[in-house]
Amino acid sequence: MTTETQAPLVPNFDDDDTDRKIAFICSKGNLDMAYPALVLANAALGEGIETHLFFTFWGFDMITKSRMHDLKFSPVGNTAMHMPVGDIRIPQALAPLPGMQPMATKMIKDQIAALGVPEVPEFLDQIVASGGHLWACRMSADMNKLVEEDLYDGVEAIINASDFIEMTDGAQLLFI
Amino acid sequence: MPVTTINGREIHVDDEGFLTEFDEWDEDLAKILAANISVDLTDEHWTAIKLAREDYQAQGETPTIRRMASVGGVDTKKMFQLFPKKPAKKMSYIAGVPKPHGCV
Numbered sequence: 674m675t676t677e678t679q680a681p682l683v684p685n686f687d688d689d690d691t692d693r694k695i696a697f698i699c700s701k702g703n704l705d706m707a708y709p710a711l712v713l714a715n716a717a718l719g720e721g722i723e724t725h726l727f728f729t730f731w732g733f734d735m736i737t738k739s740r741m742h743d744l745k746f747s748p749v750g751n752t753a754m755h756m757p758v759g760d761i762r763i764p765q766a767l768a769p770l771p772g773m774q775p776m777a778t779k780m781i782k783d784q785i786a787a788l789g790v791p792e793v794p795e796f797l798d799q800i801v802a803s804g805g806h807l808w809a810c811r812m813s814a815d816m817n818k819l820v821e822e823d824l825y826d827g828v829e830a831i832i833n834a835s836d837f838i839e840m841t842d843g844a845q846l847l848f849i
Numbered sequence: 850m851p852v853t854t855i856n857g858r859e860i861h862v863d864d865e866g867f868l869t870e871f872d873e874w875d876e877d878l879a880k881i882l883a884a885n886i887s888v889d890l891t892d893e894h895w896t897a898i899k900l901a902r903e904d905y906q907a908q909g910e911t912p913t914i915r916r917m918a919s920v921g922g923v924d925t926k927k928m929f930q931l932f933p934k935k936p937a938k939k940m941s942y943i944a945g946v947p948k949p950h951g952c953v
Contacts, residue, residue, distance in 0.1 A: 681854060681855045681860075681866070681885065682851055682853040682865075682866040683866050683885045683886065684865045684866040684867060684886070684938070684942055685865075686886060686934070686938065686939065712952055712953055715915075715953055716952065719914060719935065719936065719937055719938075720934075720935055721933075721935050788951070788953070789913075789915065789919065789951070789953070790915075790952075790953045791915065791919075791953075796953075799914075799915060799918070799925055802924065802925035802926045802929075803914070803926075803929060804929060
């Protein structure tokens with residue numbers, strides 16, 4: 674008797690494809706602009722890709738110990754800011770009023786938490802635990818008069834622009 | 850949906866090879882799935898696999914790496930050790946559940 678054997682269908686996890694490398698330049702310190710790089714970096718790590726995050730200018734707030742827990746979101750200048758339900762836009766004339774920024778910040782934080790997505794410091798913990806590399810910009814550190822002790826512990830070093838360019842040789846780059 | 854033969858049994862899978870029928874999975878099958886992707890199963894793997902299946906059954910969705918840590922108590926470093934490079938996908942494959950749906 675002959676038996677036909679068919680090779681089982683096994684997902685291709687591309688384990689040998691190790692040369693892909695991705696780097697994110699985090700240049701913004703608003704709460705909403707902190708998330709795109711964190712979400713994508715986390716996803717890249719989950720795909721086994723070497724991942725670097727470089728924090729520069731306003732993005733420095735994401736890794737500065739005294740500021741990283743308290744990033745804000747402002748509706749000022751953001752015409753895509755809607756009421757919680759429906760398509761009604763918040764008029765730009767109201768956006769700078771006292772109380773709007775805390776309210777908008779709380780709203781966006783609640784929405785993010787409802788999805789089980791961590792706050793920025795805890796998200797960085799997860800990225801570091803997944804093998805991600807965090808780097809701080811030399812010029813930003815000097816401008817803000819900050820040293821390594823002022824920065825989140827997972828930051829590997831303060832590096833200059835040339836170091837970063839050298840390090841990301843062959844990497845895909847995203848400026849956020 | 851394709852049907853593939855694993856260990857003499859017909860198993861329903863998606864186009865990539867992930868199981869599509871929760872109840873076609875058993876521990877013997879998991880051992881073969883793990884071997885297919887060169888993962889040697891230890892007690893810690895079984896803990897993660899069972900958690901993933903229980904959570905999938907309860908939530909209707911495969912837990913992400915984040916959820917495995919925050920709800921399941923399997924921390925992220927451990928997940929990368931157990932299922933190198935692509936922990937969520939490899940765990941899902943062995944546990945016979947779909948790939949996680951959420952972003953984080």
